[in-house]
Amino acid sequence: xxxxxxxxxxxxxxxxxxxxxxxxxxxxxxxxxxxxxxxxxxxxxxxxxxxxxxxxxxxxxxxxxxxxxxxxxxxxxxxxxxxxxxxxxxxxxxxxxxxxxxxxxxxxxxxxxxxxxxxxxxxxxxxxxxxxxxxxxxxxxxxxxxxxxxxxxxxxxxxxxxxxxxxxxxxxxxxxxxxxxxxxxxxxxxxxxxxxxxxxxxxxxxxxxxxxxxxxxxxxxxxxxxxxxxxxxxxxxxxxxxxxxxxxxxxxxxxxxxxxxxxxxxxxxxxxxxxxxxxxxxxxxxxxxxxxxxxxxxxxxxxxxxxxxxxxxxxxxxxxxxxxxxxxxxxxxxxxxxxxxxxxxxxxxxxxxxxxxxxxxxxxx
Amino acid sequence: xxxxxxxxxxxxxxxxxxxxxxxxxxxxxxxxxxxxxxxxxxxxxxxxxxxxxxxxxxxxxxxxxxxxxxxxxxxxxxxxxxxxxxxxxxxxxxxxxxxxxxxxxxxxxxxxxxxxxxxxxxxxxxxxxxxxxxxxxxxxxxxxxxxxxxxxxxxxxxxxxxxxxxxxxxxxxxxxxxxxxxxxxxxxxxxxxxxxxxxxxxxxxxxxxxxxxxxxxxxxxxxxxxxxxxxxxxxxxxxxxxxxxxxxxxxxx
Numbered sequence: 001x002x003x004x005x006x007x008x009x010x011x012x013x014x015x016x017x018x019x020x021x022x023x024x025x026x027x028x029x030x031x032x033x034x035x036x037x038x039x040x041x042x043x044x045x046x047x048x049x050x051x052x053x054x055x056x057x058x059x060x061x062x063x064x065x066x067x068x069x070x071x072x073x074x075x076x077x078x079x080x081x082x083x084x085x086x087x088x089x090x091x092x093x094x095x096x097x098x099x100x101x102x103x104x105x106x107x108x109x110x111x112x113x114x115x116x117x118x119x120x121x122x123x124x125x126x127x128x129x130x131x132x133x134x135x136x137x138x139x140x141x142x143x144x145x146x147x148x149x150x151x152x153x154x155x156x157x158x159x160x161x162x163x164x165x166x167x168x169x170x171x172x173x174x175x176x177x178x179x180x181x182x183x184x185x186x187x188x189x190x191x192x193x194x195x196x197x198x199x200x201x202x203x204x205x206x207x208x209x210x211x212x213x214x215x216x217x218x219x220x221x222x223x224x225x226x227x228x229x230x231x232x233x234x235x236x237x238x239x240x241x242x243x244x245x246x247x248x249x250x251x252x253x254x255x256x257x258x259x260x261x262x263x264x265x266x267x268x269x270x271x272x273x274x275x276x277x278x279x280x281x282x283x284x285x286x287x288x289x290x291x292x293x294x295x296x297x298x299x300x301x302x303x304x305x306x307x308x309x310x311x312x313x314x315x316x317x318x319x320x321x322x323x324x325x326x327x328x329x330x331x332x333x334x335x336x337x338x339x340x341x342x343x344x345x346x347x348x349x350x351x352x353x354x355x356x357x358x359x360x361x362x363x364x365x
Numbered sequence: 366x367x368x369x370x371x372x373x374x375x376x377x378x379x380x381x382x383x384x385x386x387x388x389x390x391x392x393x394x395x396x397x398x399x400x401x402x403x404x405x406x407x408x409x410x411x412x413x414x415x416x417x418x419x420x421x422x423x424x425x426x427x428x429x430x431x432x433x434x435x436x437x438x439x440x441x442x443x444x445x446x447x448x449x450x451x452x453x454x455x456x457x458x459x460x461x462x463x464x465x466x467x468x469x470x471x472x473x474x475x476x477x478x479x480x481x482x483x484x485x486x487x488x489x490x491x492x493x494x495x496x497x498x499x500x501x502x503x504x505x506x507x508x509x510x511x512x513x514x515x516x517x518x519x520x521x522x523x524x525x526x527x528x529x530x531x532x533x534x535x536x537x538x539x540x541x542x543x544x545x546x547x548x549x550x551x552x553x554x555x556x557x558x559x560x561x562x563x564x565x566x567x568x569x570x571x572x573x574x575x576x577x578x579x580x581x582x583x584x585x586x587x588x589x590x591x592x593x594x595x596x597x598x599x600x601x602x603x604x605x606x607x608x609x610x611x612x613x614x615x616x617x618x
Contacts, residue, residue, distance in 0.1 A: 056468050068444065070443070090433060093432075202427045209422050210429070213420070
């Protein structure tokens with residue numbers, strides 16, 4: 001399909017972008033706040049000649065994706081936190097077997113059943129692998145519906161490039177809101193790069209075996225080191241972030257996704273008021289993490305304020321990046337709470353005023 | 366000279382690593398013979414499960430994938446929908462299929478996925494050392510039912526064929542055994558019929574093979590064959606539970 005300018009809901013935009021990236025297999029299970037994506041795929045996937053399956057569970061869905069990916073298809077699933085928890089075993093198998101896939105976590109408040117309000121509390125689950133064993137998935141953090149589109153398409157490309165899952169870490173706001181988007185032209189997906197390993201008719205070639213079992217002594221360790229090297233390459237090549245008004249900033253806010261949208265407005269508002277000069281570093285990939293860019297802020301002796309919709313998860317990666325060489329403070333909402341512009345500007349004032357890092361939980365104030 | 370007996374083409378040269386007297390290797394061989402007879406070897410894709418048969422991928426000469434515990438039917442579903450011309454089968458034990466994988470079993474059957482499940486029911490978790498399985502008989506001692514399985518505590522042995530026979534998506538369903546030559550031949554016929562149902566596009570097919578596990582049962586192989594006949598046979602009746610082809614309305618002459 002040709003490039004179009006559309007007004008789309010975030011969840012549906014992910015679905016359309018996936019189809020245009022050549023995704024022809026989707027398996028999912030209903031969960032709020034991502035249902036529009038599953039519904040969209042149920043209607044559009046057959047139109048494109050692909051397969052849509054409403055699976056009996058999230059566990060079955062990710063294992064269908066495992067099979068479809070093994071057969072060489074561009075494939076995806078989507079869910080929200082509790083469902084992604086169930087999918088973690090399958091994601092671990094995909095990583096262990098080096099199979100690509102793409103998935104979206106439209107995050108809701110946790111832990112447990114939590115609520116259906118937007119949150120960022122699945123940061124650790126996403127960036128640390130999330131399931132059992134040594135592995136990583138590439139985590140994209142869009143902050144607009146346009147980025148949902150662009151990073152979905154990129155997500156499929158990156159997954160295929162490294163034979164590893166990649167994902168979007170969104171939230172209920174991004175999934176539910178409508179924005180104008182430029183929907184890119186459909187790509188012609190060429191599966192020929194997968195003919196060396198994909199399952200199919202084995203006539204006239206060596207048979208293909210896909211597995212994550214490596215019982216013989218030393219084989220799993222060697223395989224995991226191979227994975228590690230791949231992950232180091234991803235860390236070297238795939239880091240993405242945005243800098244906004246950082247150069248002369250007294251306090252640099254580090255935020256992603258919905259929290260970064262609020263932070264950007266706070267930067268502009270504070271500068272218009274002529275108060276503290278704020279800047280923003282917005283990670284677009286959460287793993288690989290923009291460690292070097294954040295370390296540079298520390299070298300410049302800039303104060304750092306992490307604004308996130310979780311209790312200090314992004315904060316931990318920022319502190320690891322600066323290694324004690326900068327004052328890192330935290331403004332945290334959780335369980336569906338959202339930061340406001342005023343809270344961010346006020347928190348930045350507290351950062352500057354304090355010689356020690358501060359941790360601010362507005363719900364307690 | 367005419368060759369009258371040999372190793373099936375579908376089997377690899379890898380020696381089986383199952384315990385002495387185990388039925389898994391026999392079922393693998395019959396699977397390979399059925400596939401050879403139907404002439405579909407290159408289009409076959411196998412799905413290995415978790416348990417004793419976790420390495421079943423090693424023993425065949427066509428593409429294979431290893432699935433998470435209980436998830437083989439979902440993995441097979443994903444492959445079959447992408448490659449509808451391929452012949453998909455899973456090889457699963459009782460813990461994998463009838464305990465942790467019941468949801469995937471029932472729903473792949475109910476969707477009428479055009480896949481074949483080869484279900485080896487030996488009433489025990491062999492790989493992990495002889496724990497109680499969903500199909501462990503009442504009174505049977507295992508490492509997690511040391512007093513013998515009690516219905517009021519551990520429930521009843523699950524009869525998979527009886528459970529799924531009512532599902533409309535099921536095209537072929539048979540329970541067999543491999544404890545004597547007659548049953549071995551019947552099992553091969555059942556496997557061919559199950560694969561044929563898939564090839565004919567009729568829907569889901571499953572062959573349950575009631576199997577001996579001398580190691581897990583703590584018996585000599587010969588004794589295990591006798592015990593299977595007497596004890597397993599009484600609770601798990603052999604026979605065809607469903608055959609969509611036979612049920613098709615016949616044209617009146």
